[in-house]
């Protein structure tokens with residue numbers, strides 16, 4: 063049997079020397095790494111070994127023997143335990159530096175591009191209460207319907223009312239909806255038994271418009287007394303313009319089911335970004351941090367160096383926010399997005415903002431790029447904003463064949479960004495990368511890269 067330098071349940075003193083990309087402190091015992099929550103580089107801690115794995119283990123701080131200057135007081139321990147705010151024990155300056163370094167690390171290790179400048183992360187003046195959307199699981203805890211968040215690596219619900227990084231009006235609305243559900247004796251979902259009804263409460267609130275959408279996700283088709291429930295929600299939450307019932311009958315971690323119906327009002331909310339108005343329906347993607355998104359889009363447009371002659375492709379365009387933000391500076395924009403409802407939103411958004419030099423298509427970006435290439439569309443600028451898994455090799459191949467002069471890559475995952483930048487190969491030079499903090503207090507990193515065609 064293999065032996066390790068530490069044993070489970072052993073208490074050790076250990077120096078923290080690094081941070082994982084998830085924000086866990088790293089200490090080493092005879093070269094064997096231990097990952098320890100709520101510890102920072104430069105600190106010495108007394109830790110309990112919780113788990114010993116093949117290549118690394120996990121520990122828990124019993125006592126901090128020294129404090130890092132990057133440490134701030136925890137506002138709420140459960141925000142660490144649930145992973146809602148895994149960096150809340152770090153000063154905001156240290157968080158921003160941590161994110162810049164992460165981008166530098168992957169560029170070094172994965173892309174082998176150590177010379178590409180990674181600019182300092184752009185942060186928020188007030189890096190809390192920024193999320194415009196909440197997806198909150200509902201479970202029974204101590205015989206009562208509760209809202210909160212799962213303990214990390216589990217599906218045990220920790221009741222929480224102050225989510226710290228969410229718009230406080232949304233936090234308050236969740237408590238209001240929770241109390242209404244209790245009053246009407248709605249049955250919370252039981253995941254283990256696959257019984258009960260209410261699985262999730264989702265709330266979206268426009269940052270500027272203050273329009274609110276409430277989505278109730280249930281296991282069954284029926285919400286008992288739903289007419290009265292709607293009436294009370296509207297009375298107690300006057301910002302609500304949309305109440306949606308989504309049915310998810312499956313045993314699954316996926317939040318939304320396929321079937322939705324409107325219980326009240328419209329099936330979307332509206333909000334503004336960079337002076338334009340957007341409709342956002344329930345299944346459509348919309349960036350959760352509105353203030354920083356405006357900065358992100360502005361940076362993407364600056365990097366793209368747009369002119370009136372440019373033909374732009376906005377791949378992974380969602381409800382068309384990037385395409386429509388830059389449309390009046392260029393000749394034409396083509397947008398592609400896989401979620402059909404998002405493309406319906408994008409088309410209506412173009413119409414309402416009186417923009418007619420855009421073409422939106424529903425479909426996979428990989429296929430549409432090929433079709434556009436075959437039909438002779440010749441973009442001078444390509445903007446990509448893919449999900450965490452990044453681009454596919456076939457997308458990159460087609461993009462290189464189309465040969466746009468500039469590519470702006472917006473990424474929410476530095477590892478896949480670094481992998482993809484390498485795949486663009488010698489045809490493109492990566493000029494610079496700007497991390498922008500869209501997710502303060504969490505370990506998520508957003509960055510914009512500029513690639514220029516090598517002539």
Ligand SMILES: C[S@@+](CC[C@H](N)C(=O)[O-])C[C@H]1O[C@@H](n2cnc3c(N)ncnc32)[C@H](O)[C@@H]1O
Pocket residue numbers: 346347348349377378379380381382383384398399400401404425426427428447448449474
């Ligand atoms: C990070 S979001 C960006 C959306 C938009 N650019 C914005 O800023 O709001 C990524 C988008 O890609 C879409 N998507 C995922 N896979 C796709 C694919 N294979 N082809 C096209 N769009 C896809 C998602 O539905 C989502 O709207």
